[in-house]
Structures are given as structure tokens and as C-alpha cells.
Amino acid sequence: MPKKLVFITALLATVLSISSAQAVPSPSEIPAILDQLLISPALSNPAMILIDEKTGEVIYRRNADTPRIPASVMKILTGAAVYEYLDPASSFNTTVSVGNSPKSLVIQGSLDPWFSIDNTVAVKMHRTSLPRIGFTSMKALKAANKGSLRGITIYCNGLFSNDVAFLKSFWAKHGFRPAIKSVSPEITQSHADLKILDSNSPTIEEILKFTLLNSDNLLAERLARLSSRAAGHPFDDKGVAITFASFLEKFNIDSSELVVADGSGLSKKNRITATIMGQLLINLRKDPKFAALYSDLPVSGVSGTLKDRFSTTAPNAVGLVHAKTGTLNGTVNLAGYVQSTDREYVFVTLADKIPKGTSAELKARAAIDKLLGRIAAPNIDAEISNAGNTTP
Numbered sequence: 001m002p003k004k005l006v007f008i009t010a011l012l013a014t015v016l017s018i019s020s021a022q023a024v025p026s027p028s029e030i031p032a033i034l035d036q037l038l039i040s041p042a043l044s045n046p047a048m049i050l051i052d053e054k055t056g057e058v059i060y061r062r063n064a065d066t067p068r069i070p071a072s073v074m075k076i077l078t079g080a081a082v083y084e085y086l087d088p089a090s091s092f093n094t095t096v097s098v099g100n101s102p103k104s105l106v107i108q109g110s111l112d113p114w115f116s117i118d119n120t121v122a123v124k125m126h127r128t129s130l131p132r133i134g135f136t137s138m139k140a141l142k143a144a145n146k147g148s149l150r151g152i153t154i155y156c157n158g159l160f161s162n163d164v165a166f167l168k169s170f171w172a173k174h175g176f177r178p179a180i181k182s183v184s185p186e187i188t189q190s191h192a193d194l195k196i197l198d199s200n201s202p203t204i205e206e207i208l209k210f211t212l213l214n215s216d217n218l219l220a221e222r223l224a225r226l227s228s229r230a231a232g233h234p235f236d237d238k239g240v241a242i243t244f245a246s247f248l249e250k251f252n253i254d255s256s257e258l259v260v261a262d263g264s265g266l267s268k269k270n271r272i273t274a275t276i277m278g279q280l281l282i283n284l285r286k287d288p289k290f291a292a293l294y295s296d297l298p299v300s301g302v303s304g305t306l307k308d309r310f311s312t313t314a315p316n317a318v319g320l321v322h323a324k325t326g327t328l329n330g331t332v333n334l335a336g337y338v339q340s341t342d343r344e345y346v347f348v349t350l351a352d353k354i355p356k357g358t359s360a361e362l363k364a365r366a367a368i369d370k371l372l373g374r375i376a377a378p379n380i381d382a383e384i385s386n387a388g389n390t391t392p
Contacts, residue, residue, distance in 0.1 A: 037371045047064055049274040052343060053346050068272065072215045072265040073348075076284075076324050079212055087204065088208070092200070093109075094110065094159075095107075096196050105141060105154045106193075107188070111158050115128055115163055136196055137197075140194075152176070154181065214305065231246065237262055241261075253279045274350055314370050314376070323338075329356045331354070333350045334372075339378060
């Protein structure tokens with residue numbers, strides 16, 4: 001049997017299995033279904049919005065304008081700001097050089113967010129570790145100073161303050177206590193002599209994809225601040241708040257209910273409404289500039305923080321949900337896109353009033369998965385059409 005025919009047969013079998021299990025609800029049927037599903041005690045009266053991605057029609061809303069804790073759903077705003085204000089194809093370079101005087105070292109960075117504090121992890125992920133920089137620097141300085149590490153001055157530029165703090169602590173634990181001076185790029189360049197380390201990060205797009213897939217808080221914080229600086233705002237949480245609000249205004253989204261305490265969603269002081277996030281997701285999906293953000297999101301039962309979800313709770317939705325998770329103690333959220341035959345819906349579910357504890361979190365996740373499983377279904381007609389147009 002030709003491969004194309006086998007593929008089409010398999011798709012038809014999928015259609016039959018879905019049809020026999022349950023019919024995919026029409027937009028007019030969805031509100032009643034969601035009303036029943038959202039009364040689940042596991043979700044504790046959440047906020048939710050469901051929007052038809054093509055038409056922009058709001059299919060369902062519940063507590064949608066009530067500010068809720070976003071948790072890591074906030075990272076969607078960080079991702080959007082990255083694509084808006086930074087060059088996704090660019091990367092970060094950091095060099096370490098022995099200075100033009102033997103008792104000096106020069107670290108010239110570009111605010112690389114990708115450094116790791118764990119050398120073992122760094123080696124596995126092809127990242128530069130701060131311990132590697134620390135050991136390499138000590139070895140080179142000893143070679144230049146007949147084994148002595150006394151009276152050393154380190155000139156540095158373009159490092160995050162907590163990375164400088166880590167190096168200072170790392171060196172102190174090894175009996176090395178240099179004078180560390182934060183200087184301008186011009187001064188570091190004038191003092192640099194023999195290069196001993198040259199580190200290049202992946203592209204910003206690759207770093208962002210890792211950040212969203214794994215919900216990495218530190219990377220999200222750093223990318224948000226880099227975006228804020230590129231947008232002309234302060235390089236801190238206040239600048240990030242201004243940057244996010246300005247970005248929403250670009251799409252005429254009212255940000256008056258948005259509260260930004262950080263770029264990762266780690267703070268419980270953050271607030272957002274389901275309406276704000278839903279409108280943002282709609283606009284991001286329609287603008288080609290943010291097309292990569294869709295593929296950066298975890299996929300149900302397939303990748304990232306959704307890899308271990310849906311396969312048992314809602315198996316028919318595996319591969320059909322692209323979304324960002326958000327979890328804090330007492331909060332379980334999910335926001336993104338769900339395929340429903342020939343439609344795609346934007347959805348935001350913010351359950352920030354659930355009981356604290358792992359058991360409550362698991363129940364809330366399962367409830368959200370089942371909710372989306374009631375809507376999700378593959379676009380079989382499109383898949384068959386694509387298969388028919390494929391050359392054997």
C-alpha cells in the first residue's frame with residue numbers, strides 16, 4: 001500500500017475514533033460545557049477566556065476582567081518583548097584576558113544571560129559556566145605572576161551584577177580576593193592583552209525557546225531586562241513594567257489592570273486579567289513578527305513543561321495545545337492556543353485560588369487538561385489535503 005494511502009487511512013481512523021468518543025462542540029455549545037467544567041472544586045472559581053483566533057470573537061468569559069496572579073504565564077509578555085525589542089538572531093560574546101599589566105585581568109561581556117553557575121550542567125548544555133571563568137582566570141593569573149594571586153585588579157564590563165557576585169564569592173572560597181572594578185568598555189579594551197577565554201552564547205531566539213519550554217525564571221528575568229534596556233527604559237523591574245505596558249499599548253490593549261513586579265512571574269505581586277492575556281495572544285498570533293513565539297511554546301504531551309501532561313488526562317488533545325504553564329503554590333495557570341478541527345482558539349485559564357500543596361496542583365492541572373480535551377480536535381481535512389499534495 002502506498003505511504004500516502006497509509007497515512008490517509010490512519011487519519012480517517014483517527015476521525016472515526018474521535019467521532020465515536022465525543023462530538024467536537026461548536027462555538028455556540030462551548031459556553032454551557034465550560035460552565036459545567038469550571039465549577040470543578042479543583043479550580044476554585046478561576047478566571048477564563050476563550051477567543052476564536054480567526055474572527056476575534058469571544059466565545060466564553062468567566063471572571064475575565066478580574067486581576068489574577070499570572071505566575072509563569074507572565075513569560076509570554078517577556079517573550080513578546082524579546083521579539084519586539086531585541087534581534088532574535090543576535091548572540092552574546094564574553095572574553096576574559098590577562099591585562100597589559102601582569103597583576104590585572106579583564107572581563108569584557110555583553111550581558112550574556114546564558115551563563116551557568118553549575119559546571120556539570122554547563123558542559124552537558126554547551127554553556128559557559130562561571131566556575132570555568134573563575135578557574136581559568138586564576139590559572140592564567142598564577143602563570144603571569146609566578147604563582148601569586150596577591151594584589152590583582154579585575155576590570156569588568158557587561159556582566160550581570162549577580163554573576164559578578166558569584167565570581168567574587170567563588171574566588172574568595174579559593175583564597176583569591178582581587179579588587180574588582182566595574183568600568184566602561186573603553187577601559188576594558190585598553191587594559192586587555194592576552195585573551196584566555198572566548199565565550200559565545202546561542203542566539204537570543206534559541207535562548208528564549210529554552211526559557212519558555214523549561215520556564216526558566218532567571219533567563220526570563222534577564223531577557224525582560226535586556227528588552228527593557230533596548231526599548232529605552234530602565235534596566236530593572238520598574239523598566240520591565242514600563243516596557244510591558246508600552247508594548248500592550250501598541251496593540252491598543254488596556255494595561256490598567258496589569259501589575260508587573262518581575263519578568264518571570266515568580267512574584268506573587270504580579271497581576272493580569274484573562275482579557276489582557278487573551279488579547280495579547282490574539283495579536284501575537286496574527287503578527288508575522290511574533291510567528292516564532294508560537295513554536296517556542298510547550299506542546300501538550302510533547303515538549304517542555306507540557307511534556308508529561310494530557311497523555312492520561314486528555315489524550316485526544318496531545319499535540320494540539322501550544323501554551324505556557326504558570327505554577328506557584330496555590331496557583332495553576334495555562335494560556336495559549338488549542339486546535340479544534342478547522343478552528344483555533346486562544347484560551348487563558350488562571351486558577352490562583354486553589355488550595356496550597358502538590359495534590360491540589362495536580363488536580364487543578366488535570367481539570368484544565370480535561371477542559372481543553374473537551375475542545376481539542378485535529379484539523380483532519382487540512383491534514384488529508386496536505387497528505388494528498390505530498391509527492392510520494
